[in-house]
Amino acid sequence: MKKVYLIGTGLIGGSILKDLRVHYPQAIFYGIDHNDAHVEKAKQNGIIDEVAQFQELKNADLVIISIPVDATLKVLPQVLDLVNEHALIIDVGSTKEAICKSVENHKNRRQFLAAHPIAGTEFSGPDAAISNLFVKKTLIICEVEKTTFKLQELANELFEKLEMRVRYMTPAAHxxxxxxxxxxxxxxxxMLGKTVIQEEENERDIFDLAGSGFESTVRLAKSSPAMWTPIFAQNKENVLASLDGYIENLSRFRESVKNNDHQSIFQDMEETNRIKTILKGIENGK
Amino acid sequence: MKKVYLIGTGLIGGSILKDLRVHYPQAIFYGIDHNDAHVEKAKQNGIIDEVAQFQELKNADLVIISIPVDATLKVLPQVLDLVNEHALIIDVGSTKEAICKSVENHKNRRQFLAAHPIAGTEFSGPDAAISNLFVKKTLIICEVEKTTFKLQELANELFEKLEMRVRYMTPAAHxxxxxxxxxxxxxxxxMLGKTVIQEEENERDIFDLAGSGFESTVRLAKSSPAMWTPIFAQNKENVLASLDGYIENLSRFRESVKNNDHQSIFQDMEETNRIKTILKGIENGK
Structure with missing residues (x-):
């Protein structure tokens, strides 16, 4: 593996390269990004060796696509058109069904591996990239059987070096x-952040009362809208179903508070305390 | 200050005593708890010197009440009945209006200070008590003008030693x-924890996909139902209003997803990103 191309020099792609550089010191790492400032920054930060252009992908041994999932739908088939026959192409987006569908009939489908590393922070861009982000984190691979054995093998080697726990699923289940x-x-x-900000517009100093609990619950509201809008759009049906369940549970809890049904409130919370054991199980399993 | 009595030997009360012991090495610290195991544990952990009974409160220089807020409504007037005329009584519950109301006409009202330290973790009980929990955290004091100057002074000294940032509010605003x-x-x-657990009952292995984002957002679902049920009950009207705002925002977001209104989704998130600056402001201010 001599030439690695990263499309999208942000948090996830940048963090992958930071680790790969350690394990593949002889390889040259190239960055492609429609945002010139990002790709320049990635070079300054030592994440990539060189800024590259899309047409150069024909020289790639490995291409990692780490861009918003709506852009992936357009870019992935173009990448598969360009690459040489031994190259492995991995996308690491947060949705898998539409992306797998976009190349299901592509002649080079067998060079593509659909993956989703369950890792990240609420920050974005090349400055947010960190080393060892993926250690002991779960990596979901979808439709592994559609990738050639040889490229499956290369992918396994990469993910092993990143110390990830690999799990296989269908795109729909993912x-x-x-x-x-x-x-x-x-x-x-x-929406928690939005609700509190709205209230703050009427009531001054409300944030002076915020403690670590609020901070933890609202942390994800710092995330990038450019990344998350297409995720919600692509996973529309599942997102609607999960939101329906959530809004129903909140409305029932609201009814219990309204009706002074303290037993239901208590029971709801006590049953949900089971999350302690579940989260501990995850930590121990990892 | 020679004799300090703690009613409720849990996370908050235990953490306060851990710090006070450092600053008042000559004082003796007593614990009162209807849970025998907790008060014994607090003695084993060195949080209190002695287990005490309610009637002994007549000897107290300082009484700290740190119990579920429904119990405070009953216990606080009884404590004010019992104490000698120089004692300071502080409650640290998460609601303030009903508690202040419960003693507004008590003859010893001027010995009471209503406080709420915005600090804690999702754990509970004496084993959850930690040192320096309150450093740079906000402490809300309500109706300070109803406490005698001398006892205000003692309270200020205590909170200064704990290194808290004191803010004054009315119980209603709090x-x-x-x-x-x-x-x-x-x-x-x-409710997020509940919704995901419900889905997991139908779908195995769902938690294998949970990352640090879920963990952070669901952290507070580990909290104690015994503590939180009476808080929601006592703060019913404000909790209902906040829930109404939250459910409305979620329902609108759901409509935008359903109608493929990606611009609204993006805008909603982008405006809420303002939470970054706000939270940073809090950290810097502290």
């Missing part, structure tokens, strides 16, 4: 599950 | 603001 554990969390956090 | 920045955060987190 998009459904991730709507609950990731997309809904972001919406709940954004 | 309860309204805190509904948004604290109580609503807890409900949003509990």
């Amino acid at each position: 998009d459904k599950h991730i709507a609950y554990v990731s997309h809904l969390s972001h919406i709940s956090s954004f | 309860d309204k603001h805190i509904a948004y920045v604290s109580h609503l955060s807890h409900i949003s987190s509990f």
Whole structure:
């Protein structure tokens, strides 16, 4: 593996390259980004060796696509058109169904691997890239059987070096599950932030009362709208279903508060305390 | 200050005593708790010197009440009945209006100070008590003018030693603001946990996909139902108002997703990104 091209020099792509550079010191790392400031910054930060152009992808041994998922739908088929026959193309977007569908009949489909690393922070851009972001984190791979054995092998080697826990799923199962554990969390956090900001417009100094609990619950509301808008759009049906469940639970809780049904309030919270054991299980499993 | 009595040997009360012991090495610290295991544990952990009984409060120089807010409504007037005339009584509950109201006509009202430290974790009980929990955290004091000058002075000395940032508010303003920045955060987190657990009952392995984003947003769902049920009950009207605002924002967001109104989705998130600056302001201010 001599030439690695990263399309999208942001948090996720930048963090992947930071780690790959350690394990593949002989490789040359190229960056492609429609945002000139980002790709220049990535070079300054030592994430990439050189700024590259799209046409150069024909020289690639590995292409990593780490851009908003609506852009991936357009860019991925173009990348598959361009690359030479031994190259591996990996996309790391947060949705998988539409992306897999976009290349299902492409003649070079077998060079593509659909992946989603469950890792990140609320920050974005090349300055947000950090080393060892993926250690012990889950990586979902979809439709692995559609990728050639040889390129599966190369991908496994890469993810092993990043120390990720690999799990295999269908794109449909991925998009459904991730709507609950990731997309809904972001919406709940954004809308919490919005509700409190609205109240603050009427009431001064409200944020002086915010503690670490609010900070933790609202953390994801710092996330990038450019990245998250297309995710919600592409995963529309699952996001709507998760939101329906959430709004229904909130409305029922509201009814219990309104009706002074303290037993229901208590029980709801006590049953949800089970999240402690579940989260501990995740930590221990990792 | 020779004799300090703590009623309720949990996270908050225990953490206060851990710090006070450092600053008042000559004082003796007593613990009162209807939970025998908790008060024994607090003694084992060195949080208190002795287990005490309610009647002994007549010997107190300082009484700290740190129990669920429904219990405070009953216990606080009884404590004011019992104490000697120089004692300071502080309650640290998360609601202030009903508690202040419960003693507004008590003959010893001027020995009471209503306070709320905006600090804590999602854990509870004496084992959850930690040192330096309150450093640079906000402390809300309500109706300060109803406490005698001398006892205001003692309270200020205590909070200064804990290194807290003191703010003064009316009980009504406190309860309204805190509904948004604290109580609503807890409900949003509990209901997120509930929604995901419900989905997991149908779909196995969903939690294998949970990352740090979900963990952060759902953290408060580990909180104690025994503590939180009476808080929501006592702050009913403000909690309902905050929930109404939250559910309305979620429903509007849902409509935008449903109608493919990507511009509204983007704008909603971009405007809420303002939370970054606000939270940074809080950190810098502290």
